[in-house]
Amino acid sequence: MTSRDISYDAVMSRKNEIMKSSMQLDYDEFIQSPIAFDYERMMTATGYSMDDIIRIQQETKVGNTPLYELKNLTNAVRRLSPKGKGARIFVKDEAANASGSFKARRASISAFDAQKKGYKGMIAATSGNYGAAVASQAAQRGLKCIIVQELYDSRGVGQPEIIEKARACEAYGAEVIKLTVGPELFYMLLRTLEETGFFNASLYTPFGIRGVESLGYEIAQQSRQLLGKDPDAVIVTHAGGGNVTGTARGLIAANANSTKVIACSVDLTGLHMASDRDFNRKSFTTGHTGFGIPFATWPDRVDVPRNAARSVRYMDEYHLVTQGEVFYITELLTKIEGLERGPAGNISLTAAVSLAREMDDDHVIVVQETEYTGAGKHHNSQLSFARENGIEVRRGDPADDCPGKTIIIPQHLAQVQSKRQDIDHLRRAYLSNAAHRYPVSQWSKADIAFLAQDIKKAPEWVQNNLPI
Amino acid sequence: MAIISKGTWVEIEQIVLNPDQRAPSLPEETQKVPYVLRVSGFLIEDGQLGQDVKIKTIIGRQLSGTLRVVNPSYSHSFGKTIPELLTIGTDWEDK
Numbered sequence: 001m002t003s004r005d006i007s008y009d010a011v012m013s014r015k016n017e018i019m020k021s022s023m024q025l026d027y028d029e030f031i032q033s034p035i036a037f038d039y040e041r042m043m044t045a046t047g048y049s050m051d052d053i054i055r056i057q058q059e060t061k062v063g064n065t066p067l068y069e070l071k072n073l074t075n076a077v078r079r080l081s082p083k084g085k086g087a088r089i090f091v092k093d094e095a096a097n098a099s100g101s102f103k104a105r106r107a108s109i110s111a112f113d114a115q116k117k118g119y120k121g122m123i124a125a126t127s128g129n130y131g132a133a134v135a136s137q138a139a140q141r142g143l144k145c146i147i148v149q150e151l152y153d154s155r156g157v158g159q160p161e162i163i164e165k166a167r168a169c170e171a172y173g174a175e176v177i178k179l180t181v182g183p184e185l186f187y188m189l190l191r192t193l194e195e196t197g198f199f200n201a202s203l204y205t206p207f208g209i210r211g212v213e214s215l216g217y218e219i220a221q222q223s224r225q226l227l228g229k230d231p232d233a234v235i236v237t238h239a240g241g242g243n244v245t246g247t248a249r250g251l252i253a254a255n256a257n258s259t260k261v262i263a264c265s266v267d268l269t270g271l272h273m274a275s276d277r278d279f280n281r282k283s284f285t286t287g288h289t290g291f292g293i294p295f296a297t298w299p300d301r302v303d304v305p306r307n308a309a310r311s312v313r314y315m316d317e318y319h320l321v322t323q324g325e326v327f328y329i330t331e332l333l334t335k336i337e338g339l340e341r342g343p344a345g346n347i348s349l350t351a352a353v354s355l356a357r358e359m360d361d362d363h364v365i366v367v368q369e370t371e372y373t374g375a376g377k378h379h380n381s382q383l384s385f386a387r388e389n390g391i392e393v394r395r396g397d398p399a400d401d402c403p404g405k406t407i408i409i410p411q412h413l414a415q416v417q418s419k420r421q422d423i424d425h426l427r428r429a430y431l432s433n434a435a436h437r438y439p440v441s442q443w444s445k446a447d448i449a450f451l452a453q454d455i456k457k458a459p460e461w462v463q464n465n466l467p468i
Numbered sequence: 469m470a471i472i473s474k475g476t477w478v479e480i481e482q483i484v485l486n487p488d489q490r491a492p493s494l495p496e497e498t499q500k501v502p503y504v505l506r507v508s509g510f511l512i513e514d515g516q517l518g519q520d521v522k523i524k525t526i527i528g529r530q531l532s533g534t535l536r537v538v539n540p541s542y543s544h545s546f547g548k549t550i551p552e553l554l555t556i557g558t559d560w561e562d563k
Binding site for chain 1: 484485489490491494495497498501502503504505506507508509525526527528529542544545546547548549550552553556557558561
């Protein structure tokens with residue numbers, strides 16, 4: 001235990017030194033200005049090749065998950081589509097990874113690196129599937145594990161999905177620090193890193209993102225084997241950006257350069273993420289706009305000096321769906337495809353159903369994840385909790401959905417319609433955020449080149465869209 | 469009040485930050501309540517509910533706080549049946 005000052009301000013002021021000693025990764029080497037850094041050099045500095053990543057993941061029951069064609073769902077979509085439309089829908093069953101989600105990929109390289117560097121344990125601050133993934137990977141590598149989790153509102157009430165995630169972490173042998181609502185989660189993470197000297201298994205390190213690259217890589221390989229071609233589109237649930245970034249990088253590593261990367265989130269517009277009141281009024285704890293928009297428009301808001309997850313660098317489209325639409329599709333997947341999976345993993349499937357209608361019937365769309373389900377995570381459990389908490393749950397037109405007040409489950413598949421977002425709007429918001437941190441008048445040519453790459457545009461576009 | 473024997477699996481609670489110590493710019497409803505932590509472990513000495521106690525967590529860390537629950541358990545479930553879900557994907561509805 002430390003005898004140092006553990007007040008909020010004191011711990012936050014020691015942020016940089018705590019970060020440095022908890023990963024042995026010196027970000028100063030890559031940083032070029034207050035906004036720019038050498039992203040590719042940071043990613044390769046992990047020292048792992050794709051072959052290394054695949055081998056490390058095989059050691060701990062991660063990867064090589066099945067790619068299934070959803071024929072009944074595709075047929076259901078085709079019945080609603082114009083002639084010649086209705087792409088073939090495939091799903092990568094990531095629930096087959098140890099701990100039941102793609103997050104095992106994200107935790108696996110951190111666990112390997114922590115073990116290699118001689119750390120006794122690892123810590124992650126997360127309320128998502130990532131906690132169970134870190135706990136499961138730590139268990140296999142003989143490391144201790146602490147998960148710092150936002151779990152309850154001030155009444156001590158926790159949404160059932162989050163409670164289940166805490167249970168899973170404890171099941172894999174982790175100590176779970178269960179906290180009430182607030183951004184002070186980061187403070188608690190720093191305090192615990194300092195007290196224990198454990199490895200910081202942040203979601204946003206290069207290790208975490210490199211671990212997801214094998215997912216995109218496998219999709220390209222499996223698609224070539226099954227279909228003799230690359231998928232036309234891969235659809236990815238987007239929250240903090242790691243899923244989009246890692247998957248897209250993996251596709252690029254496999255030279256699947258014509259495959260579109262489509263991001264998708266649940267629309268929770270209007271709910272405040274740091275609100276004690278709104279905390280239990282949402283049925284999704286991740287994969288939603290409360291993370292998706294802020295992280296897309298400024299990735300460097302995380303628990304490491306520079307975020308390796310940079311979604312706008314890679315996404316070709318961004319779509320939103322409603323909570324009710326995802327619950328509908330989750331039930332439909334169970335009933336007609338015989339796959340009972342968790343709702344958060346089905347966010348991208350929901351958008352895929354909508355997009356497949358617009359795509360030619362010889363095109364292929366891959367939904368790149370599923371997650372496990374069960375008590376707490378199950379969509380019935382979520383809807384039951386919502387109803388008990390005064391949220392109106394009914395069948396109807398999803399256009400009437402209002403996050404925090406209603407959950408409208410579509411009456412028919414035809415009503416499942418994802419909403420395509422204007423990515424240029426996200427790009428301009430990103431540039432404004434960059435200007436907020438470093439005045440435009442100070443931006444060098446190198447800064448502009450970095451920003452252009454980071455939003456997947458040419459430097460001229462940045463020049464023409466400079467924030468005022 | 470009943471004595472809880474050392475070695476019992478319990479949950480403790482700690483106030484990490486009082487409302488006036490919390491992070492700046494929080495929504496009002498969050499700002500006015502304390503930031504609270506709960507964690508489970510084995511009781512190091514005999515204690516009573518509501519008392520300050522020390523525990524050893526599952527990974528062997530020693531932590532202290534107010535004894536809140538004896539044998540903390542999970543009771544989350546599948547919830548009450550939502551009839552609106554049942555007919556999705558069946559002959560009851562036009563697929």
